[in-house]
Amino acid sequence: MEKLAQIAEFMGDEIDEHVSKLRASCCPVISEDQKRAGQSKMELPIYQAALPNGQRRALLKTLLTSACEKNCSYCSFRAGRDFRRQTFQPDELAKTFIQLWQKGAVKGLFLSSGVAGGGLHTQDRLLDTAEILRKRLGYPGYLHLKIMPGAERAQVERAMQLADRVSINLEAPNSQRLARLAPQKGMMEDLISPLRWVEEIRRKDSPQHGWKGRWPSTTTQFVAGGAGESDAELLQTTAYLHNSLHLSRVYYSGFHPVPETPLENEQAINPWRQNRLYQADFLLRDYGFDFEDFCFDLTGNLSLEVDPKLAWARDHLSQAPLDINQAELSALLRIPGIGPIGARAILSARRLGKLKGLEDLKALGVHTTRAAPFILLDGKRPATQLSLW
């Protein structure tokens, strides 16, 4: 808040007007409490993005317009909901962002938009904003650009030349589920095709064509639990996204009912389900798991009680523990309590000599309580194992 006060002083009345507009563009309903606290004027839509190194980056996460002609069943911005919509001109948003960035209030921009005037037109306005930032204002920092449903291939390519990250939200794992969540969006033509173009462009052209000589990373998001879909449906599509389209991240935004939408009476997602989906996603992306490795119940869902890696290990390693001194990297990654860093540390340590006890593994960053039931050390099960079951 202190920083925002400094910015307000710097920008005078303009900041009040622009911050109010920014906030209103992203948050259609401001509660009476928020109004009393003055948040309608001062609070920016800042998103603390997690970086791979564990640090956080404050991004201004905003919409070019909160007007939308689509009728997605779960969305607070859907056409027909009654609230005051806000629209920025591309140069207006670019200049407002640059002022906030120069003052240190934010470290990057995550720019999306409601669909107004069609996907092509909306994408053009997003690209115009990015062009102004990069070319006219010389902005060198982080930019995440959303690809609109209905965007053309040339627009996707231009976004890839300007952004550090591009994203296309699938919302649902297949067309049947999408019809419930977003009846006006086509799974293949609006959502999967642009993701495929990103991968094709990346393969065809040199990374030199991308911003700062590299192509942007790609992400997507599901509205988990919004369409009655099972975990198996979500993870089957997730496996395709990682294996064939090489997405950096898949996000599972937990469904929460929004008043005055067709899904307002549906149940919010159990946070544990969201947690299990993320665990399974990391197993697919970083641990060499395949979709077929997961244990689903009769409804196609993961267990809420046991994490998916432990469930796999109980089925496959309880009677056939892995020898820590002989297992390959891919096998080490299957053991609960051993992540990619720990697995590589084990391989390095083995070159210097045998690992003999749990203390050796602990020193390498292994969570030994989780790993012990599924391993052999020096040909024997670790001494603590029986007490853990």
Ligand code: SF4
């Ligand atoms: S297109 Fe986007 S903003 Fe518009 S209703 Fe659907 S999810 Fe909401």
